[in-house]
Amino acid sequence: MDLPEQSINKWQESFSSNEWTSSMLCKRLLRRIEQIDAAGPTLRSVIEVNPDALQIASSLDEERSSQGARGPLHGVPIVVKDSIDSGDRMMTTGGSLALSGNYAERDAEVVRRLREAGAVLLAKTNMSEWGYMRSSRACSGWSSRGGQTRNPYVLDRSPLGSSSGSGVAVAANLCVVAIGAEVDGSIVRPASANGIVGLKPTVGLVSRCGVMGVAEPQDTVGPMARSVADVATVMNVIAGTDSEDAATADADTQRPVDYCAALQSDALRGSRLGVARECFSDHEGTRAVIEQAIDTLKQLGAEIVDPIHATTLPFFGPLELELFQYGIKANINAYLADHPNSRVRNFDELVEFNRKHAAEVMPYFEQEFFEMAQRKGDWNDARCMEVRSELRRLSRTDGIDRALAEHRLDAIIAPTEGSPPFAIDPVVGDHILPFGCSTPPAVAGYPHITIPAGFVHGLPVGLSFFSTAFEDAKLIGYAYAFEQATHARRSPEFLSTVS
Template structure:
């Protein structure tokens, strides 16, 4: 959910990470039904050697898979079988398993078979017809899967309908393989949490080094997409939860403008900052997935603002020469300086963009240091109001109805839910009043003013910019269930608080650990950001699949 507070900022500010048919396939479906256990401290024994086995679909794109289905090389059923078998082979094996997938869809193969029949009789519905997708476990599905935000408190609490974006995915012909693990409650529970841990799913691990954090809160979506457990994945973000785990897994992560993608049916933190977004291995796949996710939803009033601003096909903006003539700002004062090797990779990226025709200018965001405290106040108020509204809509059952109920559930189930860290944020949110409170109204007004007219809008207008760029964050740190996450800094907050768009793209590796570069834009700037990110991606070609190494290779240093 929320990014760390950079060194030197106010100690009272919020300082934690973000937040967000065959025999083999049948075996996978059964295997993932069991509850994940807490990770052990021993070294991995087999995951890295298993990962060395060749996988036919490794790094396959949506275009690749569609071409294969068109030619008859693949079927949707066959693709689903292959991905399910890979999940079974790699996600839960070894002493330190990835635990990126919290549950598989027992109907996935039947859905895929029906889509094959439809393709044969009527042709494909579009670019995602038959494409296997994984979605975060805070996105509701009214099927045989759970929707829990990783919490045992919501096991058995069935949503009345699919989330709007799930309806969009199904209508497009996507095959939802299952749900991904996440930082519980999208990482809005404790100030000392371990990203990627949930009471229901255990601790997700980074596929590039198994002792490293996957970042959060869309931890499982990031790891699963990076490990080629699906073609594309969907995450959600309040502040950093798409871009942070994407950067940590050498992915493309797109956090759309709030209102471009519906939030109805997604377990909330904040109606002013929440959004779902693509997490993919390429910019082209992110554009294809965004084309399906975007849409006006009568149940989410924020989407009305996208009328006339959304596009049916975002792939049309992909331009390998998109950096030519672009003006790009670099806000060094706030978002550089916390990790030297990360800065070095971004400086290389800047030089590459210059060589491709971009103009680079220094462009500090004058209000960036003032965003943390009002943002945190807004999130506390909105989490209480928005979560209780979601819980009320679940209908009959024994699940918590209020935030107080949830706190009590966690206390009662302390051995499973509070084994490693507490629920300070839930207590802080519970202490807040209604959204009519003057403190909330002032904090919200401050967020909008500081992030928009005095923030991103001001700096981009002053320098006539197409986008800003900054390191997404430092390389992923070690998993620490005792003390919680250790983060040096990130650049997610301006876009998060303003509700504007941002996209992260692989920028290279430090000791084999991924580093991402973020392009940050104004409201509805997805076409521009996709164009710039695609041009940079095509020029740099940094993405490489993970090796499932036990730990970082300290012989590698920084590399591109």
């Protein structure tokens, strides 16, 4: 099962020197998926492998020999979340048996860009069913189609979510990089829990066309990888304007020419960073890791302003949940309307399908959140617009923007999660502490990157950087400088439980 954990650039060097081919790498990864994902530790991070992956890889190998590499991802095996369309022989189901058999007619824009850059779409990844939006007592990483995803560091611990499978697949070296999607925490939380780098880009930087969403003002797609450099490389491919996603109208003018230019080991020198203490919990292990990270940031030349107050928004607070109730119904109806061959044609039919197939679809938790959403009005109702406006005020005007201006900050830092990953508990559901920092930048639509900072009892702890709109490259630079100074990430050992 030995397979090097190489970066994208290293794999390109290996392909160019004929030390490896894309076909060889894909074969090894598919075998590894069989050995430790479908069997062995049974991670269940992959929900479906691409039956054409080896053929695609072989074709790309031939293309490299005859014409050279078509782009920076030529031959690189990538996995994408099961909420992202691919116009091939893999389904897109949001983790739900209700959408079994749903084959998209075309690629999501992000998948199209990946293929254009030469990537091999190796597999779809498991996820928290319907983006964790079906029940208030959900279990991160569980779906009726894919089962329970497990954390590769300690198998009885949560992978968090909802991009659970993407985070686990990267951490366990089942792919080179992955694509996740987030409305609040769904990229950064599983990245932190699985000891990898995750970037939630500014909303409007990456197209959501062909992606199942939850709430349009917060939905985005982003890269998850074992290194900051790989995140930057993928952003060079996927960021940009898409005429079918109005939110991305300014993406081409706002994005830098090259995100990799931000990869400077001295990027933190002269920066001014605020510590959002309200995002810290009382968990002594997490606090110790982050305090050490703050000391490292000082040593790297950052000026630390401690404390600052960035937000009053709690994780999944009442206003945000109300927005999600409006949004999930509107988004699912819009997605299903664009996929007429699905076995359910609208949100009401989905709710009814779940009732009829409760033994398979709802063995642990029900769909009370869906039922609450059913009773909500339309996305453009006055109350929904009021909620959206209030959330933007709290997150931007009276939140991140205020803190940045008041303290003259470049970015804000905090623990990504309030504690290390909790134990998987399908009976009670997730044991999420009301801390961590995914909510402020998620609600604001601002960029947020998490980077491995250390471990507590063998479980990863992530450090977050977030800032205002389109500061993604700056955050990539800060994360890279911290990564190069600490090299905090280590490979998982697939322990059965915490000793």
